[in-house]
Amino acid sequence: MLDYLVPGLMVLCCALALGKRRDGYAALLEGGKEGLKTLAAITPALVMLLTCLTMLRASGAMELLSRALSPALKLFGIPGETAMLVLIRPISGSAALAIGAELMAAHGPDSLVGRTAAIMLGSTETTFYTLSVYFSAAGIQKTRYALPAALFADLVGFTAASWSARVLL
Amino acid sequence: MVMSWVFAGMMLLSLLAAILTGNGAALSAAVGDGAQKGITLALSLAGSLCLWTGLGKLMELCGISAMLGKLLQPLLGRLFPASKTNEALRGCLSGNICANMLGLGNAATPMGIAAAKHLARGDTANDELCRLVVLNTASIQLIPATVAAVRAANGCRTPFDILPAVWITSFLSAGMGLAMAWLLGRLWKNA
Numbered sequence: 032m033l034d035y036l037v038p039g040l041m042v043l044c045c046a047l048a049l050g051k052r053r054d055g056y057a058a059l060l061e062g063g064k065e066g067l068k069t070l071a072a073i074t075p076a077l078v079m080l081l082t083c084l085t086m087l088r089a090s091g092a093m094e095l096l097s098r099a100l101s102p103a104l105k106l107f108g109i110p111g112e113t114a115m116l117v118l119i120r121p122i123s124g125s126a127a128l129a130i131g132a133e134l135m136a137a138h139g140p141d142s143l144v145g146r147t148a149a150i151m152l153g154s155t156e157t158t159f160y161t162l163s164v165y166f167s168a169a170g171i172q173k174t175r176y177a178l179p180a181a182l183f184a185d186l187v188g189f190t191a192a193s194w195s196a197r198v199l200l
Numbered sequence: 201m202v203m204s205w206v207f208a209g210m211m212l213l214s215l216l217a218a219i220l221t222g223n224g225a226a227l228s229a230a231v232g233d234g235a236q237k238g239i240t241l242a243l244s245l246a247g248s249l250c251l252w253t254g255l256g257k258l259m260e261l262c263g264i265s266a267m268l269g270k271l272l273q274p275l276l277g278r279l280f281p282a283s284k285t286n287e288a289l290r291g292c293l294s295g296n297i298c299a300n301m302l303g304l305g306n307a308a309t310p311m312g313i314a315a316a317k318h319l320a321r322g323d324t325a326n327d328e329l330c331r332l333v334v335l336n337t338a339s340i341q342l343i344p345a346t347v348a349a350v351r352a353a354n355g356c357r358t359p360f361d362i363l364p365a366v367w368i369t370s371f372l373s374a375g376m377g378l379a380m381a382w383l384l385g386r387l388w389k390n391a
Contacts, residue, residue: 135354183380
């Protein structure tokens, strides 16, 4: 069933656009260009961060870090190996992507750690960055409870990701 | 600036750990190796990312985005009562939420900022603005294309099989975030 979701969606979109006599192909190209621009913009970050992460892994620091943090994470059922991802995810999107990719490469994309990392990446956002963009654009200085509520949402996301990786797949 | 500290900290940590464990050779090999991995990752993401941002744009054009907006209208009216009377706000809000759901980050942010400006009163965040920010800091993306691309790049044959788990997780995280915002909003009466 899930096999037909993505191809079906593609056909549906093209058909709908044609039905409205709109230039769907031009929209595809325009969107694709934007995606590649975004990728080009984050590529230097991916290179720097993967260098750093590979060093962390090779030096043994990654393992030390996940061992140090795993007792706290275990309380929520979050695998200790994802410690780095949990810490960085709210701060930097490209760094989180690099960490997730490194975890998937090191443990395998279909391993429990790999799937947990993927679900975490897909269901959380760069909280601090988003928060500061919105509030500074709207001229807000007193943010009241926005940050604690947003961080709570992240914690729920990390916990739920760990549980759903175990139960659903 | 935060990332400068994080980056420096991670570098220092790997140097110290390598000295402690005697992994110097592995550390120095990791430098060039990691840089190459970064480029390999970027290249292996390029195809999927290009395709999916294109599809996102197409979904916007063919009216799927507007349909989503209509479906969400009752919910948005409840979360943001001001949008019932303010049509411009309603437009930005539903545009922001739909673009987020379709994974069009570049389109979502300007509309979200416009909505935030409509909602803002003075320099203190009100409940509706906090809700908008919490919704935007919790990912509500329906198709996490970038993550699926990373999985595929690592040799996963079924990169989209995480979809149900991602949906449930996103729903729980955004829902609990909003619930927490509601709860804290009652305690923080100084707006």
